[in-house]
Amino acid sequence: MMDEGIGRMHDAIPSLPAEQATLCRLMSMVGKRMDEGLEEKLKPHQLNHSEFLTLMILHSRPDGSSTPGELCEFTSQGSTNMTRIGNALVQRGLVSRGASAEDRRCVLIRITAAGRRFVQKMLPPMFPHTEAMFAGFSAAERKQFSRLLRKLAKNLDQLDAEQAS
Amino acid sequence: MMDEGIGRMHDAIPSLPAEQATLCRLMSMVGKRMDEGLEEKLKPHQLNHSEFLTLMILHSRPDGSSTPGELCEFTSQGSTNMTRIGNALVQRGLVSRGASAEDRRCVLIRITAAGRRFVQKMLPPMFPHTEAMFAGFSAAERKQFSRLLRKLAKNLDQLDAEQAS
DNA sequence: AGTTTATAATTCACTGGTGAAATAAATTGT
DNA sequence: ACAATTTATTTCACCAGTGAATTATAAACT
Incomplete structure (x- = not known):
């Protein structure tokens, strides 16, 4: 379907790099599909993709903490959105937010014990799906x-x- | 960076399928990055990704026309959004919207001559970027x-x- | 020391996209 | 023929993410 479409575009505009364009479309489509699948799995836990990722990153840090700025880098989110993510996670008691001692401009976000328990509980049931995606x-x-x-x-x-x- | 993070997650939860999780993250990240690059290229033309894709699909159809429902399928957009995309493209004179003769529930969306000219003009300058992505x-x-x-x-x-x- | 410049986080207004309900036309069953 | 169901599109209310402006602190310059 997509191949036919790009084929016809190539007929109309012969300089079009059909193979590369196809790979672009595939990457975009398959990436989106994967994300939708993940979002589906997260829905029962009332988390969206970026909240989940933020929580994972915090969990995977040796001391379980980071700053909004760092989390923006790691998640490729804008700072605006990270504020909202922080609000959401703090509200649910999964992370805590406090002032940084060294740099008073910074906020310190830290995963709570409840947050760690939550991750330990909700993560394993997702593994079968993750593995099934790469079946074969x-x-x-x-x-x-x-x-x-x-x-x-x-x-x-x-x-x-x-x-x- | 990501590898370390997933590695530490794997330490904490050994049943985690690290390799598959990494591939998921990579797909998601790289797919998003590609889309951002495309969006960047489209910005000067005042188009977003889905408007562009819709226009491409119309251009690549033998008769240059389709219905909102079909376009939803092809672009994986919801019908709600396709209405807005149609509005935007019609407003710019790139496509026309009319009633379908066979099925009066349907709307017929057709790329205009101006729409075709627009595509022919804005597309070729994007090719170098497309090819550069797959350099090497x-x-x-x-x-x-x-x-x-x-x-x-x-x-x-x-x-x-x-x-x- | 005091002014300037840079950085961190937040708020606000907006864009893009989604789900549920509304509307309209076609199809099916009787 | 006509009531009931299905399909196509649009409208409305909402969610997630972005850019520009704001506030607060830190670092650099003179």
């Missing part, structure tokens, strides 16, 4: 896939850097 | 990448189908 992928294919994705990511970094300059 | 990818790698993405897409379809039943 050999270890070599997974490795290759990872390599290609990282290569693409690097090119995108490169392009961003060029554009910024 | 051999033909074999591109093919492999496409294969893996389609395989993943198939698994996701499968999972959706199971869940629906």
Whole structure:
């Protein structure tokens, strides 16, 4: 379907790089699909993607804490949105928010004991789904896939850097 | 960075399928990055991703026309949003909206001559960027990448189908 | 020391997208 | 033929995320 469409575009505009355009569409579509699947799994827990990711990152930090600014970097969210995410998670008692001792401009966000328990409980039931997504992928294919994705990511970094300059 | 984080999660919860989780994160991140790059390129033309995609699909149809319902399917947009997209494109004179003769419930959306000219003009300057994203990818790698993405897409379809039943 | 500049977080107004209800036309069953 | 069901689109109310302006603190300059 998509292939036909891009094929016809290529007929109309022969300079169109059909193969690359197809890969773009695939990345975009499949990425979106994956995210929707995850969001589905998170719905019962009343979390959205970025709240979940924020909580995961906090959980995975040695001391369980970070600042809004850092979390923005790690989650690729804007600071505006991180404020809201913080509000949501604090409200549910999964994280705490306090002033930083060293730099009083900063806020310290820390996962609570309840937050850790919540993660430990809600995470494992998601694993079967995660594994099923890659059913039929050999270890070599997974490795290759990872390599290609990282290569693409690097090119995108490169392009961003060029554009910024 | 992400690898370390997932590694520490794996330490805390050993049943976590680290490799698959990493691939999920990569897909999500890289897909998002690609979309942002595209959006950037579209901004000068005052189009967003879904308006662009809708216009592309119309352009690539043999007769240059479709219905909102079809366009929803093809773009994976909700019908609500397609109404807005239609409004935006009609307002700019890139597409026209009229009643369908066969089924009077349907609306017929058709790309205009101005719409086609617009596409022909704005598309080619985007090609270098599209090609640059896959710089350093051999033909074999591109093919492999496409294969893996389609395989993943198939698994996701499968999972959706199971869940629906 | 005191002014300027830079950084961190928040608030506000807006955009893009979603779900539920409303409307209208076609299809099905009797 | 006509009532009931299904399908197509739109409208309305809401959610998630973004950019610009605001406030507070820290760092740099003179």
